[in-house]
Amino acid sequence: MGETSCSCDKCQLKSLFFSHVEAHEMSDICDIKVEKQYSKGETITNEGEPIREFMYMKAGLVKLSKSDIDGKDQIISFSKPFDFVSLLSVFSSKKYKYSVTAIEDTTVCILDLDIVKKHAQQNAMFAMDLMLHISEATDKIILDNLAIKRKHLKGRIAHVLLYFSEYIYKNDEFELPISRREIAEYIGMTTENVIRTLSEFRKDKIIKIFGKDILISDKKRLKNISDFG
């Protein structure tokens, strides 16, 4: 984890989160901002810890997860910049309900939650912008989990591959940012079955595998498996 500096005026995310925040409010918010870098694998927020910051992602990729009593992790979702990530329960909870971990090198902008809250309580358009983002982010999570739930093992694996290919990397070839075990934690199946199914897709010439590098060679069939298989 390292710190870097940036200018809020030139921030590419200003228009997304703060389009209705006026200049004098903006400087109040930005004065004590910190931009932090997290390397792949580093924890950004920890389940159970008090929420003191308002964070948004500027670059990278993270996973949201939660541990059960036995210490086994479940992955709730992944988020990239412009998604709303660590903010999900920021306004409705005193403590983080999920952990957020970088699965690629990630840059996060950290603001003071109380100051952001203060301005949201005074600036209705800002509050509505926040609500819009939170709603979209949570809707996406709910719909994605619902889609996974109605599929079987192969369909779930196909879903995950297409998710990274089409939604995250926008490329038929990509490096999986997570391990087979993490895929299992996401789709609710065992690691062995994830590995087996990927091997099966490889044998059926649907994908090529080189360690974490995946190439989707038959997207049509993969989509068919995701939708019906």
Next chain:
Amino acid sequence: MGETSCSCDKCQLKSLFFSHVEAHEMSDICDIKVEKQYSKGETITNEGEPIREFMYMKAGLVKLSKSDIDGKDQIISFSKPFDFVSLLSVFSSKKYKYSVTAIEDTTVCILDLDIVKKHAQQNAMFAMDLMLHISEATDKIILDNLAIKRKHLKGRIAHVLLYFSEYIYKNDEFELPISRREIAEYIGMTTENVIRTLSEFRKDKIIKIFGKDILISDKKRLKNISDFG
């Protein structure tokens, strides 16, 4: 579905949703309100239809569901008054993403969405109250689905029974508001397995069953199954 009248001043939910809305705003919002009654089984909102209304529940119980391509339903969650129900995507989508159906006789207060939106955009405290409610409702859905996901058949059935007993009816004895098939649609298992598991619980003297009437006779064991079995 029938219409009844009520007074917003005396509404028990005023303090929950509109505590920061001033009198003159309140009358603007309430002037064209409609209170509707839905009988058990009636549809309140339909997936895909345009969102024109801002609704909140005053009494009853509803299910949120979504149909897949084959017409098979998945139940996302249940909501009772003080939950936020049909509003989940009100501020982030033009169309309902889910259907809402009464599973008990239900009273809903219907306001004009544009008017509510207008006031939220002018009244930051009101906007923040709405955000708080939406966040809490969606958080609950995400966490509940996550809890179900990590359990097996028996644990899921136990979870559902405890959910209705402890969270909805606050009683060891209650009438299931949904069919075995709907339980299956909620937990992602087949109807037969739901029926079989309930029978098994009955044989093991954990519950008593009289049609839709359930009595939990060994809550400790049921909780144990929900947590570990």
Next chain:
DNA sequence: AACAGCGTATAATAAATATCATAAGAATTT
């Protein structure tokens, strides 16, 4: 009254998934 449709119920069998065991390569620690 006869009938169809639906929810509940149970059993036998088939299919999907988990568990257990083993092993080899990669990454990390000593």
Next chain:
DNA sequence: AAATTCTTATGATATTTATTATACGCTGTT
């Protein structure tokens, strides 16, 4: 460099869950 741990991989077996079939009671319809 050796040792340890983690990840990927595969097979055999056990367990869980789905499918298919059958039946019965209830409700509403003709």
